[in-house]
Amino acid sequence: MNTYMTILIGSLLVNNFVMNKFLGICPFLGVSKKFDTALGMGMAVTFVMTAASFVTWIVNEFLLLPFDLAYMQTIAYILVIAVLVQIVEMALKKLSPSLYQALGVYLPLITTNCAVLGVAILNTDEGYNLLESTFNGFCAALGFTLAMLLFACIREKLSLAKMPKWMDGFPGALITAGLMAIAFQGFGGLI
Amino acid sequence: MGILYAALILGAMGLIFGLVLTFASNFFAVPANPTRDAIRDVLPSANCGACGYPGCDGCADAIACGKAPVNACPVGGADVGAKIAAIMGVEPASGADRKVARVICQGDCQSAKIKYVYTGIQDCVAASTVSDGFKSCQFACLGLGTCVKSCQFDAIHIDPEKQIAVVDEAKCTACGKCVSSCPKGVIELQYASAPVALLCHNTGMGKKVMDVCKNGCIGCQKCAKSCKFGAITMENNLPVIDREKCRGCQVCAEVCPTGAIRALQTRRVAEIDQSTCIGCTICARNCQFGAIEGSLKQPHKVNAACTGCGACAEKCPKKCITMKDATAPRDPKAAVEAPATKPVLTKPADKA
Numbered sequence: 090m091n092t093y094m095t096i097l098i099g100s101l102l103v104n105n106f107v108m109n110k111f112l113g114i115c116p117f118l119g120v121s122k123k124f125d126t127a128l129g130m131g132m133a134v135t136f137v138m139t140a141a142s143f144v145t146w147i148v149n150e151f152l153l154l155p156f157d158l159a160y161m162q163t164i165a166y167i168l169v170i171a172v173l174v175q176i177v178e179m180a181l182k183k184l185s186p187s188l189y190q191a192l193g194v195y196l197p198l199i200t201t202n203c204a205v206l207g208v209a210i211l212n213t214d215e216g217y218n219l220l221e222s223t224f225n226g227f228c229a230a231l232g233f234t235l236a237m238l239l240f241a242c243i244r245e246k247l248s249l250a251k252m253p254k255w256m257d258g259f260p261g262a263l264i265t266a267g268l269m270a271i272a273f274q275g276f277g278g279l280i
Numbered sequence: 281m282g283i284l285y286a287a288l289i290l291g292a293m294g295l296i297f298g299l300v301l302t303f304a305s306n307f308f309a310v311p312a313n314p315t316r317d318a319i320r321d322v323l324p325s326a327n328c329g330a331c332g333y334p335g336c337d338g339c340a341d342a343i344a345c346g347k348a349p350v351n352a353c354p355v356g357g358a359d360v361g362a363k364i365a366a367i368m369g370v371e372p373a374s375g376a377d378r379k380v381a382r383v384i385c386q387g388d389c390q391s392a393k394i395k396y397v398y399t400g401i402q403d404c405v406a407a408s409t410v411s412d413g414f415k416s417c418q419f420a421c422l423g424l425g426t427c428v429k430s431c432q433f434d435a436i437h438i439d440p441e442k443q444i445a446v447v448d449e450a451k452c453t454a455c456g457k458c459v460s461s462c463p464k465g466v467i468e469l470q471y472a473s474a475p476v477a478l479l480c481h482n483t484g485m486g487k488k489v490m491d492v493c494k495n496g497c498i499g500c501q502k503c504a505k506s507c508k509f510g511a512i513t514m515e516n517n518l519p520v521i522d523r524e525k526c527r528g529c530q531v532c533a534e535v536c537p538t539g540a541i542r543a544l545q546t547r548r549v550a551e552i553d554q555s556t557c558i559g560c561t562i563c564a565r566n567c568q569f570g571a572i573e574g575s576l577k578q579p580h581k582v583n584a585a586c587t588g589c590g591a592c593a594e595k596c597p598k599k600c601i602t603m604k605d606a607t608a609p610r611d612p613k614a615a616v617e618a619p620a621t622k623p624v625l626t627k628p629a630d631k632a
Contacts, residue, residue: 148293152289152293153289156285156286156289157282157285158282158285158286158289161286161289161290164290165289165290165293168290168293168294168297169293169297172297172300172301175301175304176300176301176304179304179305179307179308180304180308182308182310183308183309183310184308186310190338193334254405254463
């Protein structure tokens with residue numbers, strides 16, 4: 090149980106994928122203008138990351154390791170992730186066209202979201218078992234969603250504030266992201 | 281051997297995933313809308329966002345759902361509008377007059393005074409942060425080309441001689457990018473067919489404007505007083521031209537002492553067909569400019585005072601008056617005394 094607690098706190102706060110490892114910055118900046126789309130993106134990434142952790146562990150354990158193909162890790166993982174993203178895209182198009190519209194080009198871009206590949210490779214490196222891998226993937230995705238949502242809230246407020254022209258939009262967002270990352274460093278001593 | 285395993289295993293993975301995807305795509309199949317796809321094919325694919333939707337796809341969706349009019353694409357104009365109307369099975373939107381961006385400033389380097397010599401970053405936004413720009417008139421076009429960079433259609437340029445922005449109205453698609461990029465708010469979207477336009481934003485009066493620019497509007501109200509159709513009202517010391525009332529006589533542009541109001545179209549003049557005119561004098565009585573001469577029951581003639589407002593052509597019972605492009609400049613002195621009874625043409629009381 091202790092391991093799972095460590096994984097939860099570790100992936101959610103201390104080693105937050107966006108704020109500490111700086112993975113998945115593209116959707117973090119791209120779809121964080123509105124709380125709703127940030128939440129939708131977070132959910133989609135959560136699904137992809139959890140499923141990817143699960144499938145990549147199986148692929149690694151039963152296909153790559155027995156045949157001594159660990160060097161094919163990256164390409165095999167990317168294959169898994171691409172398929173999962175495709176499925177998420179199709180499902181969203183069918184089930185929630187509005188969210189599909191709102192996420193736009195950032196949805197297929199989950200394929201190249203380094204947070205997803207990152208979590209799969211980190212799972213392998215850490216030597217987690219199937220359950221731990223899946224849980225870690227889920228927690229890391231929750232951390233990503235948390236960072237997205239906090240950032241989206243701040244940006245929604247910022248968009249109402251009167252900003253000088255040179256700070257409006259992306260410059261302000263980047264500085265906000267930097268300040269948030271500094272704040273997240275404060276979790277450093279937790280585990 | 282290793283390479284064989286690698287190829288086999290990855291190939292097998294690819295095959296299995298491919299089957300999964302095939303299954304998923306059948307399971308999550310969304311029926312495509314053929315109308316929407318046809319509209320998408322007609323749209324210009326510039327993805328400029330001028331319609332207010334995210335890209336041409338968004339616009340096609342909105343049109344297909346009936347949320348946007350068939351002429352929602354300002355870039356495609358009437359041409360694309362007509363094609364989409366055909367796809368949607370409706371009448372093409374009529375009367376949707378084309379708009380173009382217009383630079384509301386004539387303060388070129390000869391006429392506008394310079395406040396100081398600006399040597400900083402060659403960009404209007406940067407320049408306008410230094411003491412509101414380097415031109416004495418705070419409403420002036422700075423001519424450093426921020427709008428030029430924003431234009432995707434190569435339709436706005438800095439005139440090399442005048443050092444202010446000029447719009448190529450043939451290329452302009454009214455996407456509004458330059459309007460929002462200009463830190464001075466000098467560019468406006470206006471109707472391309474407008475016969476006259478005020479090309480100055482300075483709200484000052486008289487000497488205040490004269491001191492900073494020779495081409496500025498000094499708020500003298502000559503245009504408002506000279507307009508026979510009551511189309512010009514003064515607001516903030518600037519004339520506002522009512523598009524509905526303006527008949528394009530261009531008299532305002534003629535009387536403007538500084539040239540702040542400019543005629544944008546070639547002047548039209550009336551021409552009376554001598555063989556069908558019965559000399560009823562209705563045209564002469566409706567002419568606000570004394571430009572029609574001739575006695576009762578004799579064919580009438582149009583003199584050089586004609587402004588091309590078209591009031592006579594509208595009233596002629598024989599429809600023998602046609603409007604043509606003017607070949608000679610107008611001569612107001614050629615005006616003659618109009619017949620005694622002079623019906624008022626427009627509803628608002630004319631001062632004339």
